[in-house]
Amino acid sequence: MKTRYTFGGDEHIHVEMDEEMSLDAFFKSLSMSNAVRDADIPGVTEICPANASFQVKFDPDVTHPDDMLKRVQELEHMAESAEKRLSTRIIEIPVYYQDPWTHETVMRFRERHQDPSGTDLEYAARINGFDSVEAFIEAHHAQPWFVSMVGFVAGLPFLYQLVERDKQLQVPKYLRPRTDTPKLTVGYGGCFSCIYSVRGAGGYQMFGITPMPIYDPEQKVSHLKDFMVFFRPGDIVKWAPINRAEYDRIIAAVEAGTYAPRIAEVDFDLEEFNADMAGTNAKLMEALNGA
Incomplete structure (x- = not known):
């Protein structure tokens, strides 16, 4: 380099x-x-x-x-x-894929998209060679992601998939940015996934939404009382697909102040990862499952 x-x-x-x-x-x-x-x-x-x-x-x-x-x-x-080694944490982030709120926004801005006749997920699945939206969603959440940067807007994480280069999902941004994106939308642009920390304009493809707050300037959310921004570079994320009932349950827990993200402390060694990506990912997810 x-x-x-x-x-x-x-x-x-x-x-x-x-x-x-x-x-x-x-x-x-x-x-x-x-x-x-x-x-x-x-x-x-x-x-x-x-x-x-x-x-x-x-x-x-x-x-x-x-x-x-x-x-x-x-x-x-x-x-x-x-030394290319980090003591960090792996975090489970629940995602309600194909939710009604991002779907409404997706359909409202079709004239700005590469494929006005479909949805963002249908487009992403097709250009990445998947036979179905469900197969693409599984590829999105099956392996962990690495938070490489936090910013652009306050608290927004950029996430890079921990897989071989030729297996990475790639989806371009919208042809023209939207003027609206729901808060906590899980988006995708280029090789990066992200979570929109606030409602606002955006150009990333929209795949779903998380009920877990990641930015709270008032620090009223229970897991954000120590710092208003949840993510930091070096964090590792495992997306966890949920349904509407589970989404509503987590929203209620957040409002009641009882929600706590599932987190495990882990060590990440870049040389070990490059030598055995599947094995390293399995150990990371094993640590999270034991949390």
């Missing part, structure tokens, strides 16, 4: 590990952004990690942009030699 450094005006340096998303690029970006943070370079005010890149915001009156670039570049060797 060839790292690319660019300036963003006088106050930002953008560091891109690779033009493509991969776990190798993510781990290098994570290690290098941590190295910049640990270096405590004078003038650095913020470090913002992304899928396969990160951005450094700094005060050019404290450290000149050319000097800041040199300091950041000097830390790249630390990322290359860093």
